[in-house]
Amino acid sequence: METQVKQIVPAHPAADGDGVKIQRTSLFNQPVADPFLLLDELGSDNPEDYIGGFPPHPHRGMETLTYLKQGSLTHTDHMGNKGAISSGGAQWMSAGRGVIHSEMPAREQQRLHGFQLWINLPASQKMQPPQYRDIERQQMTEATLGNGGYATIIAxxxxxxxxxxxxxxxxxxxxARYLDAFLPAGESLSVSLPENYTLLAYVYQGQLNTRISSGSQMLVVIDHQGTADIHATQDSSFLLLAGQPLAEPVAHYGPFVMNTSEEIEQAIRDYQNGTLAL
Incomplete structure (x- = not known):
């Protein structure tokens, strides 16, 4: 059965950090994507596109999950955390009331390909203490999907x-739930979730069904009714994201995600006066 597409959100070329080139899918004004806020894809074999990395910058009120297919990144933050992930690894950070961190690629690498997802924090958790964790490739859960298909379960x-x-x-x-899957052409995958959960698909290689293609640079919101049947019309690699909608107002400015404009203004003041991460 053809997967029902609720909404298609296109990605756009952008730059962030110190000139890092990305494909960005912004979900801030897309209630059907709740609780997800942003998905960036970084992919280049030209170091000039990414070597500047992401120098120290702040966050408040959201979580990031960075997943690398190829390359390496080193995280450092104001709490004294320092960790590196390489191909197949992930970094999770819950900014809570405030984090100042950097994410820098290894200078000797010749390719960087990965994704950064922003997840909204509910209002009750936006001012909680920040948290951080590295997950190495060997810690991931592997699923065999039959006839050459497989998935890496990250969250x-x-x-x-x-x-x-x-x-x-x-x-x-x-x-929030996150996996990276591969399906050979002609193979299918059945995904079951609570009916009210958001389900998103991002194809970075190949084509699913007849509408979801890597060449279109888009994130697709799937109308799953509790079960989604995903079919690969080509050999396809894709991310699946799922989560429970928060149904709360979203106010954002740059790296800050809160519920009201007043809270955003307070975050800016806190950063300017050095108290954001205290």
Whole structure:
């Protein structure tokens, strides 16, 4: 059965950090994507496109999950955390009331390909203490999908082809779930979720069904009714994201995500006077 597409959100070329070139899908004004806020894809074999990295910058009120297919990144923050991930690894950071951190690529690498996802924090958690964790490739949960298909489970609980899997990250906001899958042409995947959960697909290679293609640079909101049947018309690699909608107002400015404009103004003042991360 053809997967029903609720909404298509296009990606756009952008730059962030010290000139890092990305494909950005902004979800801030897309209630059907709640609790997800942003998805950036970084992919280049030209170091000039990414070597500047992301020098120290602040966040408040949201979480980031960075997943690398190829390359390496080093994280440092004001709390004294320092960690590096390489191909197949992930970094999770819950900014809470405030984090100042940097994410820098290794200078000797010749390719960087990865994704950064922003997840909204509920109002009750936006001012909680920040948290951080690295997940190495060998800590991921692997799922065999049959006939050459497979998935790497990064976060949350998934039911795939009626089999249950649990990723190493279990404490993301809004019960957010994240996996990276590959399906050969002609193969299908059944995904079961609570009916009210948001389900997003981002194809970075190949084509799913007849509408979801890597060449279109888009994030697709799937109308799953509790079960989504995903079919690969080409050999396809894709991300699936799922989470429980928060149904709360979103106010954002740059790296700050709160519920009201007054809270955003306070975050800016706190950063300017040096108290954001205290």
């Amino acid at each position: 949350g609980a998934w039911q795939l082809n009626q089999q249950q899997y649990q990723g190493p990250l279990t404490t993301l906001a809004a019960d």
